[in-house]
Amino acid sequence: MNRSMISKTLGAAALLALGAATAAQAAAVHDNSGFGPSKVITFNGYDGLLTTGEVDVGTAEIGVEVKLTAGPYAEIGANNRDLGENGAWTGFGSGPAVEGHFLASSFTAKRGELGFSFTTGVSSVGAYLNQFRIAGVNNSLTLLAYDQYGNTLESFSYSIKTGWDGYDEGKFLGFSRASADIYGFGVAGNNIVLDNLTLAVPEPESYALLLAGLGVLGLLSRRRLQQKA
Numbered sequence: 085m086n087r088s089m090i091s092k093t094l095g096a097a098a099l100l101a102l103g104a105a106t107a108a109q110a111a112a113v114h115d116n117s118g119f120g121p122s123k124v125i126t127f128n129g130y131d132g133l134l135t136t137g138e139v140d141v142g143t144a145e146i147g148v149e150v151k152l153t154a155g156p157y158a159e160i161g162a163n164n165r166d167l168g169e170n171g172a173w174t175g176f177g178s179g180p181a182v183e184g185h186f187l188a189s190s191f192t193a194k195r196g197e198l199g200f201s202f203t204t205g206v207s208s209v210g211a212y213l214n215q216f217r218i219a220g221v222n223n224s225l226t227l228l229a230y231d232q233y234g235n236t237l238e239s240f241s242y243s244i245k246t247g248w249d250g251y252d253e254g255k256f257l258g259f260s261r262a263s264a265d266i267y268g269f270g271v272a273g274n275n276i277v278l279d280n281l282t283l284a285v286p287e288p289e290s291y292a293l294l295l296a297g298l299g300v301l302g303l304l305s306r307r308r309l310q311q312k313a
Contacts, residue, residue: 112227112240113260116282119208123148125281128184130161141187141200141281148283153199154189162188165277169217171250173277182212182252186279197228197272200281205232208284209269210258214244216275225276229259230268237266258282 116122123146133139135158142150152160163175165188173182189198200209215225224243231237238259246253254277259266264285271278 112238112242113208113210113258114242114256116210116256116258119210119260119282119284122208122282122284125150125283126184127161127187127279127281130185132162133160134158135160146283149203150281150283151201152187153201155191155196157190157196158198159188159190161185162277165216165275167214167216167246167275167277169219169248170214170244170246171248171253173214173254173279174251176252182254182277182279186277187281188278189274189276191274195272195274197270198276198278199268199270201230201268202266202283204267204285205264206266206283206285207262207264208258208260209266209282210256210260211269211271211281212254212256212279213271214246214254214277215273217245224273225257226272227257227259228268228270228272229261229266230270231265232267234268237261254279256282260284 123142125142125145127141129145130141135152135154136156137153139152139160140149141152141160142148152158163185165173167173173186173188175182175185187198189196202209209229213225215223217223222243224241226239226241228239229237242255242257244255258269269281
């Protein structure tokens with residue numbers, strides 16, 4: 085393969101790497117099947133801690149600082165919640181939604197947000213969720229993904245409906261993006277229960293591929309400038 089062909093091949097690979105890393109592809113997710121390697125915060129290390137401020141809920145369990153900001157009230161390590169028409173979360177179930185303790189809100193105002201901030205960007209984030217539901221009322225949760233400056237990257241609302249006689253049922257909801265630009269995750273609503281907060285970070289080789297691609301593009305650009313000079 086001659087030098088020209090090698091340059092074209094490397095250039096194509098660089099463009100593919102750059103495109104994969106910077107694409108605006110983003111989507112709300114309704115399961116965690118495509119998350120890949122993930123870190124999960126179970127909240128099992130807490131036992132009914134009441135908080136109105138900022139709490140690091142990640143370092144002790146997964147080694148990554150994840151701060152929870154809830155207002156005006158949240159219970160970290162709750163073990164049971166009556167969800168009205170959506171049944172109950174007991175904390176004693178063995179299903180994927182609830183196993184052990186969980187995070188629960190009971191906002192004194194009409195609405196509030198369970199907000200999480202990450203010290204490093206993640207490509208995917210989500211959690212198992214449910215909410216108190218009254219018969220005939222189509223209440224919903226609003227999920228938000230934030231960038232490192234606190235701006236909303238995307239959001240969506242979802243109405244969860246589970247059986248009135250069910251236990252520990254929920255829905256996995258979140259976001260998955262092509263680049264690790266999610267620095268915050270919020271769930272807004274009222275009387276929310278949340279468990280197994282799941283974070284996916286990009287593989288180290290993804291960073292290496294991106295850096296290699298950028299390096300090749302820079303080399304090709306310099307060669308073009310030299311040829312024109």
